[in-house]
Amino acid sequence: MAEERRGSWFGFGFCGFGQALGSGRGRQVHSPEPLQTPGEGEGADVCRVSASWSYTAFVTRGGRLELSGSAGCAAGGCRDAWASEALLVVLRAGPGRGSGTELQAWAPGSALSGEPLWAHTVGPEAEGEDAPGGEPQAGALPLLPGGRAYVSPRPPFYSPLAPELRARRLELGAEHALLLDEAGQVFSWGQGRHGQLGHGTLEAELEPRPLEALQGVPMAEVAAGGWHSVCVSETGDIYIWGWNESGQLALPSRSLAEVGKTAAGEASGLKEDGCDVRTAEGESGGLAPFIAIQPFPALLDLPPGTDAVKASCGSRHTAVVTRTGELYTWGWGKYGQLGHKDTSSLDRPRRVEYFVDRRLQSFLFSTDQSNQKVIWPGRKKNQYIFLKGKYTHFNLFLRIYLYFKNRTCIRLSSMADTDQIHAGEF
Amino acid sequence: MAEGDREPLAGAGTLREALRALLPPTKEELTLQLGERVERSVVRLLQEAVELFCGGRGGECLQASEAILDYSWEKLNTGPWRDVHRDWRRVYAFGCLLKAVCLCEEPGDAGAVAAALRVCDMGLLMGAAILGDILTKVAAVLQAHLPSGKRPAPGPAQEQPHEKKARHDRVWIPDVRSERTVPRLRCPSLQHFRKHFLVPGRPVILEGVADQWPCMKKWSLEYIQDVAGCRTVPVEVGSRYTDEEWSQTLMTVNEFISKYIRDEPRDVGYLAQHQLFDQIPELKRDISIPDYCCLGDGDEEEITINAWFGPQGTVSPLHQDPQQNFLVQVTGRKYIRLYSPQESEALYPHDTHLLHNTSQVDVENPDLEKFPKFAEAPFLSCILSPGEILFIPVKYWHYVRALDLSFSVSFWWS
Numbered sequence: 001m002a003e004e005r006r007g008s009w010f011g012f013g014f015c016g017f018g019q020a021l022g023s024g025r026g027r028q029v030h031s032p033e034p035l036q037t038p039g040e041g042e043g044a045d046v047c048r049v050s051a052s053w054s055y056t057a058f059v060t061r062g063g064r065l066e067l068s069g070s071a072g073c074a075a076g077g078c079r080d081a082w083a084s085e086a087l088l089v090v091l092r093a094g095p096g097r098g099s100g101t102e103l104q105a106w107a108p109g110s111a112l113s114g115e116p117l118w119a120h121t122v123g124p125e126a127e128g129e130d131a132p133g134g135e136p137q138a139g140a141l142p143l144l145p146g147g148r149a150y151v152s153p154r155p156p157f158y159s160p161l162a163p164e165l166r167a168r169r170l171e172l173g174a175e176h177a178l179l180l181d182e183a184g185q186v187f188s189w190g191q192g193r194h195g196q197l198g199h200g201t202l203e204a205e206l207e208p209r210p211l212e213a214l215q216g217v218p219m220a221e222v223a224a225g226g227w228h229s230v231c232v233s234e235t236g237d238i239y240i241w242g243w244n245e246s247g248q249l250a251l252p253s254r255s256l257a258e259v260g261k262t263a264a265g266e267a268s269g270l271k272e273d274g275c276d277v278r279t280a281e282g283e284s285g286g287l288a289p290f291i292a293i294q295p296f297p298a299l300l301d302l303p304p305g306t307d308a309v310k311a312s313c314g315s316r317h318t319a320v321v322t323r324t325g326e327l328y329t330w331g332w333g334k335y336g337q338l339g340h341k342d343t344s345s346l347d348r349p350r351r352v353e354y355f356v357d358r359r360l361q362s363f364l365f366s367t368d369q370s371n372q373k374v375i376w377p378g379r380k381k382n383q384y385i386f387l388k389g390k391y392t393h394f395n396l397f398l399r400i401y402l403y404f405k406n407r408t409c410i411r412l413s414s415m416a417d418t419d420q421i422h423a424g425e426f
Numbered sequence: 427m428a429e430g431d432r433e434p435l436a437g438a439g440t441l442r443e444a445l446r447a448l449l450p451p452t453k454e455e456l457t458l459q460l461g462e463r464v465e466r467s468v469v470r471l472l473q474e475a476v477e478l479f480c481g482g483r484g485g486e487c488l489q490a491s492e493a494i495l496d497y498s499w500e501k502l503n504t505g506p507w508r509d510v511h512r513d514w515r516r517v518y519a520f521g522c523l524l525k526a527v528c529l530c531e532e533p534g535d536a537g538a539v540a541a542a543l544r545v546c547d548m549g550l551l552m553g554a555a556i557l558g559d560i561l562t563k564v565a566a567v568l569q570a571h572l573p574s575g576k577r578p579a580p581g582p583a584q585e586q587p588h589e590k591k592a593r594h595d596r597v598w599i600p601d602v603r604s605e606r607t608v609p610r611l612r613c614p615s616l617q618h619f620r621k622h623f624l625v626p627g628r629p630v631i632l633e634g635v636a637d638q639w640p641c642m643k644k645w646s647l648e649y650i651q652d653v654a655g656c657r658t659v660p661v662e663v664g665s666r667y668t669d670e671e672w673s674q675t676l677m678t679v680n681e682f683i684s685k686y687i688r689d690e691p692r693d694v695g696y697l698a699q700h701q702l703f704d705q706i707p708e709l710k711r712d713i714s715i716p717d718y719c720c721l722g723d724g725d726e727e728e729i730t731i732n733a734w735f736g737p738q739g740t741v742s743p744l745h746q747d748p749q750q751n752f753l754v755q756v757t758g759r760k761y762i763r764l765y766s767p768q769e770s771e772a773l774y775p776h777d778t779h780l781l782h783n784t785s786q787v788d789v790e791n792p793d794l795e796k797f798p799k800f801a802e803a804p805f806l807s808c809i810l811s812p813g814e815i816l817f818i819p820v821k822y823w824h825y826v827r828a829l830d831l832s833f834s835v836s837f838w839w840s
Contacts, residue, residue: 014493016489016490017467017471053467054470070466070467070470071467085468106465107466109466150593174504175505176501192505201778203779226500226504254673316500
């Protein structure tokens with residue numbers, strides 16, 4: 001990995017706490033700007049960025065952790081960090097060689113001084129899972145090295161995972177979790193009221209449950225937004241499901257239509273694909289209506305020939321990086337987190353023009369809530385595999401009863417969605 | 427036509443003063459006591475917003491309020507509603523308060539006042555009471571400052587509390603004489619009611635109890651629009667909530683009336699199950715709490731009062747509620763069918779956790795092939811008319827269809 005060129009970080013979105021986004025003061029950044037990590041100049045050595053709402057955590061290859069925003073500090077000996085408003089979780093090298101790593105949870109404002117809120121020693125056998133060459137794989141949190149457990153900002157903070165799951169990646173939404181195993185199978189569990197579990201219902205799941213709809217399609221990546229889920233197949237297709245209240249599923253959103261913003265025709269390079277998704281005809285004919293909740297994975301169309309390699313989600317927006325190094329974003333845009341130089345929300349993918357002129361290939365990025373950071377490491381060789389899948393949609397009508405604190409019954413929360421079932425085979 | 431558009435400067439000044447008078451006098455008191463649930467960063471942002479407000483930096487305060495609102499809104503949408511911590515709802519309400527007041531700081535146009543009122547209503551709908559229920563007071567002040575030009579002129583149709591045009595689909599009024607009817611009693615004593623209906627869980631229509639309430643005479647469309655027209659309320663759109671096209675949306679009462687009651691509505695809209703009387707205390711003075719509620723265990727404050735306001739044809743599919751219910755009919759008639767909880771099996775409730783209190787059967791058009799036992803299930807029915815109160819015992823299945831433009835008030839008690 002030594003020959004890989006170091007990349008630069010860019011950020012855009014909400015920065016009301018001064019989370020080290022290049023333009024300094026100001027609440028919002030609408031177009032990508034180079035990130036200035038505190039004390040590190042260009043931040044060329046940063047290998048991991050974890051963004052929470054009010055602060056950001058940076059981890060350098062040298063093991064240095066820097067926080068900026070509502071929390072600020074610097075500390076050494078960190079291999080990985082995971083930022084949330086309630087907790088900052090860091091993976092630190094143990095005091096002596098071979099003594100394993102320690103998982104620590106800190107209050108973000110504690111500046112990592114004093115005692116952590118809790119600590120857990122990760123056994124040395126977990127270190128065997130590192131990449132060859134011994135370099136620790138940053139970026140696995142909230143999944144712990146070894147894939148046997150994960151951390152979450154809510155109690156229980158430390159949750160074991162069944163070993164037979166062979167977890168490779170784990171992502172947490174506001175009230176659900178996604179897991180990707182070694183074979184490329186996606187699992188989900190947690191609350192399901194917004195369809196974010198993808199099993200076709202709104203029921204909660206207590207234990208990881210495999211997504212039957214995606215069986216047989218090996219996934220390479222998963223990402224979880226607040227109430228939506230995304231995964232990217234090894235062949236570059238994107239599957240997405242969950243809540244679409246701001247268009248974060250790239251499906252027609254009623255709230256955007258009411259503001260006159262749905263089906264943005266000016267989205268670059270989307271004209272061919274957009275149409276058949278939006279105006280799919282079914283038994284009753286006519287245009288497909290708005291979708292508030294998609295409880296079943298839907299295949300997302302990017303421009304033909306574009307393969308996704310990475311996906312990441314903020315609480316209500318989605319970002320995808322393609323093999324050719326383009327960045328597409330969509331969903332909630334009120335704080336400029338889509339990077340299109342405005343504050344519009346979008347319900348279809350749109351390319352971030354800022355990165356088009358920079359012939360870069362992207363890989364890692366980290367989004368949270370309403371801000372976003374993208375890294376561009378060195379170039380990688382292009383690979384072109386083209387596979388066409390069928391589009392599956394799920395027809396479901398539903399209503400929700402939510403109970404108030406004193407057991408009174410109230411009906412809230414609409415999800416009236418009709419859409420035709422196109423039987424699909426993957 | 428400039429009158430309705432721009433709020434004259436003097437008016438804006440009095441509005442600002444009136445709002446300021448409602449706020450706590452010092453910066454230190456314009457604060458919330460919050461528990462550990464609310465993260466430090468949010469507390470910090472709240473303090474910053476108050477600083478900005480007190481420092482006269484309204485624009486920046488508005489930005490900070492937006493961030494507070496967006497962040498707390500996400501908390502309100504995380505997990506089941508009953509598990510949402512009250513502190514987050516208070517934070518949300520606080521954000522609404524700051525935003526509403528900031529919107530009215532500048533001598534702006536009436537649009538700003540209406541927007542501020544909408545924000546207050548959002549805080550009342552989703553937030554929790556703060557600073558001595560300040561949002562209700564702020565809303566009342568804002569409402570008073572909306573220029574009369576803001577209210578829509580009465581439509582071309584005449585003002586009548588009852589439906590004036592014949593709808594293209596005639597209303598089907600069931601012949602209740604052929605069905606077993608709910609018994610009727612005139613002003614029973616508390617003891618009698620408890621012994622014969624509350625304890626055994628039997629429905630009954632109480633006459634002579636509510637018929638003198640002020641609402642019976644006062645509540646016309648005009649009056650409702652006058653008192654509540656510019657307030658934002660949740661409206662259900664779709665013929666019934668078991669429908670595919672059913673959805674819920676927010677709009678002002680004026681919009682609701684003009685879109686779904688006057689003007690040949692295309693869809694059915696229903697202002698259903700909404701605690702309108704907490705939002706608009708003025709309306710609460712027109713109703714009373716039935717004395718029989720004192721037979722329950724709870725306090726008067728724990729009684730949930732809901733408004734049900736909609737055109738002819740609104741339907742509440744067969745379902746049961748976990749509390750006792752007094753359904754008071756104010757305007758129009760409703761056809762109601764009641765099935766005992768003992769018949770639950772014949773009513774085929776949904777098996778999902780979320781809907782286990784709703785029947786799968788369409789009562790007036792049942793699919794008897796799919797739901798054969800339903801045909802034999804015994805029931806009681808009635809047409810509830812203005813001035814009458816229907817007692818629906820806890821867990822009693824009920825189905826309701828409005829035969830006219832209707833306004834009902836329900837009291838859920840234990």
